[in-house]
Amino acid sequence: MALNLKKMDNMNSRYLLLLLLVIGLSSPLIAQTKITFEQAEKEALEKHPLSEQKEMFSRMQETEKEAISKDRLPQFGIQGKIGYLSDVISPTDPNAPAAAVFPDIPHTQWQTYASVDYAIYNGNIKKKKLAKSSSEYGIKIQENNVKQFSVKESISQIYFAALSYQEQEILIKDGVINELENQLKEVEALEAGGAALPSTTDALKVEYFKAQQKLLSVEAQKNGALKALCIWLERENEWNTIELVRPEMTVSLSAQYNRPEVEMYKLQTQNMDVMSDMLKTQRLPVVSAYAIGGYGTPNPYNFFIIDGDFFYQVGLKFAWKPFDYGKNNRERQITQIQKEVINTELETFNKTMNSQIVQIQATIDQLGKLISQDNEIIKIQERNVVRSKGQLDNGAATSAKYVTALNALTDAKLNLSSHELQLLQTQYHLAMTKGLL
Template sequence: MKQLIVIFAILITLPSVAQQSITLEQCYQLVIENYPLAKQTQLLDAQNKLDKEVVSTSKLPQLSLDAQATYQSDVIEIPIPNAGIEPLNKDQYRATLSVNQLIYNGGATDATLDLKSAQLKTKQKQVEVSLYQLKQQINQLYFSILLVQESELLLNAKKEQLKVKLKEVQSGIKYGVILPSSDKVLEAELLKLSQQFKELVSNKASLIATLSSLISKPLNDSVVFQNPLVETDLQTELARPELELFQLKKEEITTSENVLSKQNAPKLLGFASGGYGNPGLNMLDNSFQPFYTVGVKLNWNVFDWNSNKKQRESLAINKDIVENETEIFKLNTNIQLNQQQKEIDKIEEFIASDLEIINLRKEVLKSTDSQLKNGVITSSAYITEFTNLYEDENTLVKHKIQLQLAKANYNVIKGQ
């Protein structure tokens, strides 16, 4: 007996356990994690690591191997009779291995590494901005599904209410209180509701499939979308990732200016070269011989026709451009916020009006219902008022979802 009770309890709980649910915030998080663009963050990091390794090689010894064989039409000869100095061969050979080691370059390498880091932050923030902009698309899909979900509940309630009314009408027909065939009107309305329900199911399946692809998470048609309680805060400042992107762009420009300031610094290098050839360093020795040279050299670009200065001036203009873009973005965003706030206020007024209309419709339907039971009116007149109430209730549901969508979009625009 106890085993049967346990099995029965499991069977009852299975549907509720299997039923899937999801929230708006989860959709936001999933699209950030799973959207294909999100992979670029790691790719950019790997690319930047390789770029830095390439830049860092300038601090390591640079090796070069050269080999050559030549034949020349004439060679140097010593015009002294009986000097015993053999003339050089016209065919000459040489192989050398050279090593150059950077000793000092004014910090140009470190400045370039800093620039690579700044560029990585800018590119990764751009990815974040692009992912953030998907939030409004998520909002549109999520609240469209919510609207279908709420419409299904309302349609089911209407269907059940019509079924009850159909039984009452059939009973009235049986006892001669209501005109015959009055039930046919209600049956036709029930068939129409079935069509509407199929259309809702189809629309919901399409919306869920689109959202599922966007967030890369399997969602079945029975998933429950939680209705969020969205609130807006008019007092907080803008917190959009685009503002952080603009700041990172300015920091990148500052780092580029630092690189340019190091560009004309003197460069000190040590070098060594060893080789084997005929002739060697001793041009009078006409044989194969080893040789080597070591030393240091200084390279300093003293005058560059103000090229470096003009590049820095160009970067300063770029910084002004970014400042201008920031101002434009703030202006446009505040305009969007004002428009969205007006939309919220308008929908809230609609909802207040909807509630008044529905209360009036209920009073009318109550009177119509009494008249139908007493055979004063036909079922067609009842259906008309019943449908009016349903449409107004559906409008209220639509406005409530639109209000939540408007608030969610407001928060996305503001960066909350």
């Protein structure tokens, strides 16, 4: 009975060890996270401080609109004063009949009053201010979009660099290391049977360790690029679980470019027109209704009441400055010159974009031709590897010749992968340069 329990314990331990082994092998696969280019770009923009600025600009604009709206409300004020007057109104002849009824006006006088002003007509300046505010914040939003474009470029460079190293890693593992491991097993078996020389095995081992070194270098570069990408994505602790997906270009590259800078320049020129219009409005007359009411000693409207009295005044006010020595006109001229400067900047930007687009398109055409040649080279190298392996198995060739052919095939595949990713990255670069993504 004790023996059976001991056997059962041993079996349970084995099952437990097997279960832990399965879990340990499967956990990296479960934890692996695939990230597409579009997902990386979206996450980077959402988590970038620039995205928070848009919400801040929106709140600033709403607050400023509320402040401007208050301009149309009546304006209230409270004032007061007290002072001593060296002279006051009094009869020049104390014996005159009027002296008997003329009050003794005090030298110390004071009054406090409230005033209300309401603009009946001011050239609709409120509407012009709102238009100016909306124009300025529209420019801020567009400038934010321009800054986000630089973020997209950074993400694109890092993503495609990491993806290139990731594919190189796979090609080295599958195309060289696995093949060398299989060949080493065959050669070691032949050496054990006396059918192969130890030098053949050693030569394969040297090439195997060289491939491992190359793999370590590629892995280090891939890890560095993934860590940099994860900083943008705020996933610093997940870099070793991320697998990148090769994207597919779905945007028509023949479409006209629509960069955010173009819209920004247009908004800036429109803003100059809005400012010029508002300057014109400032030259218009202003008509306001007003009311003043207060209490003072003596009554400022009737000096015969010296014991303190209420007073008020209501009416209309008219204000206009017909002459400003041409200042307003000069300010409008400045806005026109600024508009011309902005138009020259837009023209310069368009020329720069057209030049870049031509160069990028030339690179795309070149990479297309290189990829076509890469495919032909791979076909030839595959035939060379098959022949070299057959000769090695038959003892008609050395392992060095086989390894050379195998490395040439791997290099050809790496070139193809590199050119394909360069083409894809260049296509995305063209799409982003045109503002299509």
